[in-house]
Amino acid sequence: MIDSARLLVLKAAYMMDTVGNKGAKSEIAMIKVLAPVMAQQIIDWSIQAHGGGGVSDDFAVAQLWAHNRTLRIADGPDEVHRNAIAKIELSKYASLHGETLDMPVTRS
Ligand SMILES: Cc1cc2nc3c(=O)[nH]c(=O)nc-3n(C[C@H](O)[C@H](O)[C@H](O)COP(=O)(O)OP(=O)(O)OC[C@H]3O[C@@H](n4cnc5c(N)ncnc54)[C@H](O)[C@@H]3O)c2cc1C
Numbered sequence: 001m002i003d004s005a006r007l008l009v010l011k012a013a014y015m016m017d018t019v020g021n022k023g024a025k026s027e028i029a030m031i032k033v034l035a036p037v038m039a040q041q042i043i044d045w046s047i048q049a050h051g052g053g054g055v056s057d058d059f060a061v062a063q064l065w066a067h068n069r070t071l072r073i074a075d076g077p078d079e080v081h082r083n084a085i086a087k088i089e090l091s092k093y094a095s096l097h098g099e100t101l102d103m104p105v106t107r108s
Contacts, residue, residue: 005031005038026088029081036071037078043068 012031015024043065047054055062072078094100 001038002042005035008034026085029084029088032075032081033078033085036068039068040065040072 008027009031012024012027015027021028043061046061047065050059050061053059057063091100
């Protein structure tokens, strides 16, 4: 799970360096969803392993969960990035039939 996010981050960074941000927009949207969701699950497991202490101030895990949770909203909520990914993928096939799809604006 961690490795899948790590590899996708590396792919997105490689594409940003080689084909630019526009060419990497699909991978950028993917890591903006995948990395925080992955981290959220890992931190949640950590809270569970700590038991009641995991939701207290005795350990940092509850604070980490709350901080990480903001990453699924800031810079566009997950839904916006998921919609962007779907439209980019669908546009590949729509263009085969001479159709065009309006691309979403994920940041102003
Ligand atoms: C910690 C933090 C730091 C931030 N830093 C910055 C910053 O530095 N600069 C800046 O400009 N902004 C910043 N923001 C604002 C952030 O970009 C917005 O909170 C974010 O874009 C969501 O907008 P909103 O809060 O108005 O929620 P809304 O747009 O009202 O969205 C609420 C919910 O509605 C759903 N939703 C919204 N749009 C869609 C859609 N198109 N399709 C499907 N569902 C949708 C989602 O479930 C979403 O979570 C920050 C936010 C946080 C929490």
